[in-house]
Amino acid sequence: MANVIELTGVTKRFGHVTALDGLDLSVSAGEVHGFLGPNGAGKTTTLRLVLGLLRADAGSMTVLGLDPWRDVAELHRRLAYVPGDVALWPNLTGGEVIDLLGRLQGGQDAARRDRLVELFDLDPTRRARTYSKGNRQKVALIAALATDAELLLLDEPTSGLDPLMEDAFRGEVRALRDQGRSVLLSSHILSEAEALSDRVSIIRAGKVVETGGLDQLRHLTRTSVTADVRTVPEGLERLPGVHDVVVVNHRVSAQVEPSGLEPIMHALTAAGLRTLTSQPPTLEDLFLRHYGVAAGDATDDAGAGRSDRA
Amino acid sequence: MRDTLVGTGSLIRLGLRRDRWLLPVWILAFAVMAGSTATASADLFPDLASRVEAARRLNGTASVVALFGRVYDPTSIGALSMIKYTAFMTAVLAVLVVVVMVRHTRADEESGRLELLGGGRLGRNAPLTAALTICVGASLLLGLLSGAALVAGGLPVAGSFAFGLGWAATGLAFGAVAGVTAQIASTSRSAIGMSSMIIAVTYVLRAVGDLAEPGPSFLSWLSPIGWNQQVRAYAGDRWWVLLLPLALFAVLVPVAFALRARRDLGAGLREERPGPARGSLAGVWDLAVRLQDRVLAAWLVAFVLFGAVIGSLVSGVEDFFGSANAQDLIKQLGGGQALTDAFLSAEITILGILAAVFGIAAVNHLRAEETAGHAESLLSTTTTRTRWATSHVVVALAGVALLMLLGGLSIGAGAALSLHDGGQVARVTAVSVAQVPGVWVMCSIALAVFGWLPRLTPGVWGLYVAFVALGEFGVLWHAPQWLTDLSPFQHAPRLPLDSGTVTAVVALTATAAVVAALGYVGWRRRDLTA
Numbered sequence: 118m119a120n121v122i123e124l125t126g127v128t129k130r131f132g133h134v135t136a137l138d139g140l141d142l143s144v145s146a147g148e149v150h151g152f153l154g155p156n157g158a159g160k161t162t163t164l165r166l167v168l169g170l171l172r173a174d175a176g177s178m179t180v181l182g183l184d185p186w187r188d189v190a191e192l193h194r195r196l197a198y199v200p201g202d203v204a205l206w207p208n209l210t211g212g213e214v215i216d217l218l219g220r221l222q223g224g225q226d227a228a229r230r231d232r233l234v235e236l237f238d239l240d241p242t243r244r245a246r247t248y249s250k251g252n253r254q255k256v257a258l259i260a261a262l263a264t265d266a267e268l269l270l271l272d273e274p275t276s277g278l279d280p281l282m283e284d285a286f287r288g289e290v291r292a293l294r295d296q297g298r299s300v301l302l303s304s305h306i307l308s309e310a311e312a313l314s315d316r317v318s319i320i321r322a323g324k325v326v327e328t329g330g331l332d333q334l335r336h337l338t339r340t341s342v343t344a345d346v347r348t349v350p351e352g353l354e355r356l357p358g359v360h361d362v363v364v365v366n367h368r369v370s371a372q373v374e375p376s377g378l379e380p381i382m383h384a385l386t387a388a389g390l391r392t393l394t395s396q397p398p399t400l401e402d403l404f405l406r407h408y409g410v411a412a413g414d415a416t417d418d419a420g421a422g423r424s425d426r427a
Numbered sequence: 428m429r430d431t432l433v434g435t436g437s438l439i440r441l442g443l444r445r446d447r448w449l450l451p452v453w454i455l456a457f458a459v460m461a462g463s464t465a466t467a468s469a470d471l472f473p474d475l476a477s478r479v480e481a482a483r484r485l486n487g488t489a490s491v492v493a494l495f496g497r498v499y500d501p502t503s504i505g506a507l508s509m510i511k512y513t514a515f516m517t518a519v520l521a522v523l524v525v526v527v528m529v530r531h532t533r534a535d536e537e538s539g540r541l542e543l544l545g546g547g548r549l550g551r552n553a554p555l556t557a558a559l560t561i562c563v564g565a566s567l568l569l570g571l572l573s574g575a576a577l578v579a580g581g582l583p584v585a586g587s588f589a590f591g592l593g594w595a596a597t598g599l600a601f602g603a604v605a606g607v608t609a610q611i612a613s614t615s616r617s618a619i620g621m622s623s624m625i626i627a628v629t630y631v632l633r634a635v636g637d638l639a640e641p642g643p644s645f646l647s648w649l650s651p652i653g654w655n656q657q658v659r660a661y662a663g664d665r666w667w668v669l670l671l672p673l674a675l676f677a678v679l680v681p682v683a684f685a686l687r688a689r690r691d692l693g694a695g696l697r698e699e700r701p702g703p704a705r706g707s708l709a710g711v712w713d714l715a716v717r718l719q720d721r722v723l724a725a726w727l728v729a730f731v732l733f734g735a736v737i738g739s740l741v742s743g744v745e746d747f748f749g750s751a752n753a754q755d756l757i758k759q760l761g762g763g764q765a766l767t768d769a770f771l772s773a774e775i776t777i778l779g780i781l782a783a784v785f786g787i788a789a790v791n792h793l794r795a796e797e798t799a800g801h802a803e804s805l806l807s808t809t810t811t812r813t814r815w816a817t818s819h820v821v822v823a824l825a826g827v828a829l830l831m832l833l834g835g836l837s838i839g840a841g842a843a844l845s846l847h848d849g850g851q852v853a854r855v856t857a858v859s860v861a862q863v864p865g866v867w868v869m870c871s872i873a874l875a876v877f878g879w880l881p882r883l884t885p886g887v888w889g890l891y892v893a894f895v896a897l898g899e900f901g902v903l904w905h906a907p908q909w910l911t912d913l914s915p916f917q918h919a920p921r922l923p924l925d926s927g928t929v930t931a932v933v934a935l936t937a938t939a940a941v942v943a944a945l946g947y948v949g950w951r952r953r954d955l956t957a
């Protein structure tokens with residue numbers, strides 16, 4: 118099937134600020150597409166353009182085969198959106214907002230709505246002004262997930278959710294994918310996109326700088342290898358594709374490009390390998406590579422998302 | 428203690444910066460109004476006899492006493508000319524003080540602004556202290572400037588400053604009241620609502636108290652607005668009465684701080700009750716009504732009451748303005764033939780001007796919903812831009828029409844009763860409803876600004892004030908005719924209705940439609956902004 122979102126050369130300026138600068142993005146039907154970028158990269162702007170809330174200065178956009186600026190009503194019947202900054206009417210209760218948005222969306226499944234309220238542990242009788250950020254986020258998520266939308270646009274959907282709720286959310290997104298629906302999910306939390314996405318686009322300063330399946334993108338980065346050996350071999354850092362070699366007593370660690378894996382494994386085995394851990398590249402690494410931050414800074418929390426994705 | 432005040436200075440500066448238009452405009456408006464009225468009164472009541480006569484009639488008309496109070500020295504031109512300002516405008520002043528106080532305390536908490544600043548070391552008591560400081564400063568400045576304006580208007584110095592300081596002290600008292608309600612209420616809206624209720628009660632207390640013969644009963648002394656009347660500026664200048672509002676201020680301010688200490692940022696002392704788990708709102712129409720219905724209901728009540736009072740005044744009009752001068756003036760203002768018609772027309776025009784406040788605010792709700800981020804949620808559903816905007820525009824237009832209809836009926840009924848002429852109901856209601864298209868023009872201007880220049884939405888109020896001022900003072904300022912004619916209020920139909928009325932109604936309706944259509948065009952092609 119065709120792409121559900123197809124943006125080519127999209128440019129959006131706010132006064133003298135160029136928020137999007139010739140952005141290309143395609144999301145295929147039935148995939149969960151991660152949309153990654155640092156603050157101010159243009160993620161929210163892109164989503165708003167896709168929704169027809171903003172008007173592009175240049176480029177072409179097709180969403181579900183429609184023009185997002187002209188075919189608003191028809192398009193919005195088929196998609197659902199969760200804004201990054203969920204604002205609710207302070208005097209309405211959470212339940213009232215969910216039902217209102219559901220009706221405006223063209224109807225929601227009542228049973229699914231109730232199940233989601235239960236799942237996300239939301240008290241729907243409270244006035245929105247008394248909700249925490251996480252609870253406001255849940256209201257918008259429930260409203261969107263309870264619809265039959267073909268395409269979901271989620272702008273940093275888990276910001277404010279605690280780990281338990283984040284887990285529940287991931288389960289729901291996977292269920293959506295199993296039903297063949299498409300999701301565009303923006304985030305700067307890499308583990309989240311990594312845990313959920315089939316494909317990822319990385320945006321920086323209004324341009325998509327990298328896009329592809331996780332496997333495709335992984336070859337671009339380095340595996341982190343740590344080994345305990347009997348005797349530390351000489352000249353590891355001179356092997357092709359091996360970087361950042363650190364030796365502490367009998368422990369060796371290094372960052373290794375795909376081409377360097379074979380030579381370093383030979384060397385380590387020859388040196389009497391006792392234990393070996395290798396971590397596949399994370400999106401964290403990819404991300405850092407593109408935004409020029411030293412990769413070592415982020416290895417600490419890089420493991421969080423991976424365990425989900427065996 | 429000092430710790431809890433950290434950051435007060437910067438909050439005051441920030442507050443003054445945010446209010447750099449609001450406060451000066453408001454303070455100057457009060458001073459200029461008072462001064463201009465003083466000048467005008469000297470022409471209206473040139474000799475002692477005319478003053479005594481006017482004061483006698485005012486004091487003898489119950490509805491005037493209830494609405495404005497009494498003239499305590501019939502020989503004093505000052506007491507006579509300030510009659511509308513002593514209680515009525517003081518209540519308006521109280522509302523403004525409350526809005527400013529809540530804006531800098533509760534509303535800032537709600538928007539998260541204080542939390543943001545609080546992170547950067549902000550003492551717990553800093554916001555309340557800053558708001559009170561701004562309020563005290565503004566009230567004093569308003570009082571002193573008004574005193575000076577009254578002196579410039581030709582009134583005695585002592586009385587003028589007694590009057591000005593009366594305003595200042597009342598401002599302080601209601602500032603402290605708002606300081607307390609801002610701690611009790613759980614939202615800024617309910618804080619303003621609670622304070623407004625208190626203002627209304629104090630107003631009614633003194634109305635009932637003033638009606639007692641011969642002078643005020645103890646009820647008037649229970650009301651801060653009553654105190655302001657009992658200062659009796661230009662009629663004895665009882666300075667000691669000023670101590671009462673100051674004492675109230677001194678009592679309430681510590682109470683506000685004590686309450687503040689007992690609650691969390693963002694929370695009120697009043698507990699939240701759970702609401703419905705299921706929504707009954709079927710769409711954006713329901714939502715627009717739900718967001719504005721209480722406000723509209725309050726306006727409707729006010730219009731009906733105001734109308735009843737105005738209507739019942741009619742029978743007194745003929746002898747009320749006994750002097751030939753006054754009759755000329757009223758005829759000029761009203762443009763009608765009979766004096767009663769002129770009076771009714773003038774009051775109904777005012778009704779229209781007031782209804783425009785509701786209409787503009789209702790249309791400006793669109794912008795508020797947009798900046799709050801609510802529009803983003805709605806417009807990413809199947810709701811189209813046109814449909815959503817129309818939901819609020821309809822509330823505005825229908826609300827205005829309803830206000831003018833009920834206000835007109837109420838005036839008409841009052842007039843019919845007091846003139847023993849049932850025919851008044853229909854003709855007064857008709858002319859009141861005929862004001863609607865002019866008010867709609869203001870609403871559609873607000874829509875056009877929303878569509879094309881959303882960031883200038885507050886500027887609609889400036890335009891509104893300019894139009895009203897041109898109508899009131901245009902002649903005084905020698906404003907060119909074409910400029911005055913720009914104001915839709917200038918073309919509002921008056922009694923008696925004739926074929927010219929139809930022309931005006933059609934022309935104004937057409938103008939409103941064209942301007943609104945223009946607004947829609949802009950709105951449909953612009954970006955959603957914050």
Ligand SMILES: Nc1ncnc2c1ncn2[C@@H]1O[C@H](COP(=O)(O)OP(=O)(O)OP(=O)(O)O)[C@@H](O)[C@H]1O
Nearest residue numbers: 131134136155156157158159160161162163956957
């Ligand atoms: N209405 C606007 N007016 C002016 N500039 C804007 C507007 N909206 C966005 N921008 C600018 O466009 C750029 C992209 O912003 P955008 O909100 O799309 O970033 P983002 O990737 O969503 O960031 P974040 O991760 O912080 O949410 C930023 O430089 C931002 O300042």
Ligand SMILES: [Mg+2]
Nearest residue numbers: 160161162201
């Ligand atoms: Mg964003």
